[in-house]
Amino acid sequence: MAEPLIELRDVSKAFGNNVVLDQVNLTIYRGEALGIIGPSGTGKSTILRVMAGLLEPDSGEIYLRGQLRRGLVEDSRGSLGISLVFQNSALFDSLTVDENVGFLLYQHSHLPRHRIRQLVEDKLEMVGLPGTGHLYPAELSGGMRKRVSLARAIMENPENPAENPEVLLYDEPTAGLDPIASTIIEDLIRDLQHRQGGCGTYAIVTHQHSTIRRATDRIVFLYQGKVKWQGQVEDVDTTDDPAVQQFFSGSVEGPIQVMS
Template sequence: MTSATFSSSLLGSFPVVTSTRHCDLGKERNKFCCFNEKKGQRNVICACMAPPTRNLGRDEFRGTKFTESSKYGNFSKEVKHENDSDVLIECRNVYKSFGEKHILRGVSFEIRHGEAVGIIGPSGTGKSTILKIIAGLLAPDKGDVYIRGKKRMGLIGDDEISGLRIGLVFQSAALFDSLTVRENVGFLLYENSCMSDEQISQLVTETLAAVGLKGVEERLPSELSGGMKKRVALARSIICDISKESIEPEVLLYDEPTAGLDPIASTVVEDLIRSVHTKGEDASGKQGKIASYVVVTHQHSTILRAVDRLLFLHEGKVVWQGMTEEFTTSTNPIVRQ
């Protein structure tokens, strides 16, 4: 898990029960479609299509209102908010393809201040891709990304967008092998701040303590365990320039933060993700500073321990979203696969 912190002006911030049968639509798309044949359901629901707007069983979809945003069913919970001032990031109808491969097919969602959001779904559905688009590493082919209500017109060099820092913690550890832990964590500040080396060194020590690491500043990455590398990456993503007059809120994006870790190390990282959030308390006893975060994961434990709200991606679309505790009881046929 490597980290990189991006802001609107820092381009160089890296160191920064179902049966299976064919339906007509499925035949056209050369794939199988799974149907939920739950007793009491009057209409067959196909995974290729949005749910019908009538003739559903009483308990189907828990009375949730769905909206259809594409022919083949990009449907999700429609949540009404009276106040949009706390929306930090919004994706509107985002599409992305690589060559002939269509990854995202009209993804829309919001990230609000204080949220802990998880993005889950099968491999190849665009989870990591949407994180990179939010961070400004990729541009969507179609659709828009709004940062605190301002439309992003390009990539991470947008000077006109300010007021929010976005950090991306990559899945694989890509620490600079030739740099010490101190130099890795403080790299952004050494290159892009007016702070003295002494100030940066002290801040690095404090940030490492916040993620539960002490006395490792002079070690090289090769001298760290996998779990320690993950924590160094997290420290690098949350460190910020304290010499500025005001500190912008930050959204952290985690791409598979517990991948490759044993259960104990995974638990440590999951707890750290919570602790650096504004609703948590870090290892040094201070309130976390991260306004919101988004986690892409396949790990069930990470979903339960680190996430409050879930988005389920399937074939490049958000097909379900809701609170974590609602996920296991969802009657959405795609989710239940």
């Protein structure tokens, strides 16, 4: 088995008395499309933020390409490029699409503006939005805003290739989209996995069955802060795990406690 790009060992995280992650073990391998699923409130978004270095676990260890990470993302240098794609796109409303996608380069590189604009346009073409750099987020549909956030996540810095994204973490990338817009995003995620200039490794938090089926290869099922089941995406059709069966059937009957 290849060495994991990201490995969580016995990671726990609580907010007050609410234990969100309880000794979670999880790995992401190079070239993998991992789905992280489970009922609401079971720590799925929290685990992405822990992996991205935005939250520090209360206990446990996080390894990036075999090296122990200490502290948060700003405390680490040169270990692994991780980009988090937020559920609400997290675009700056007062900036244009060009300024949003190229934000880090405009702020933290010495590249001339015309070079950054060309790099931005290249990424916008990859997500199917050429010629939109002059627009503002308010002028875009929900699906277009999602695609702009993907373009920003895969932006590369020619001045420092070591910081280019090696892993994308998607938090509910199709939330709030209609079925057609969701399909566009799901296909785009897969396309970016295999295109030069995209990102070949990713993990997706999602509730949406179409996203699970179309955009993941392996699944980790979280429930009550623990990994309760994991397997290939096709295994969900044959598993005898009652919680996984209930989740995919949408039944109110089963081990998963339904919040009224």
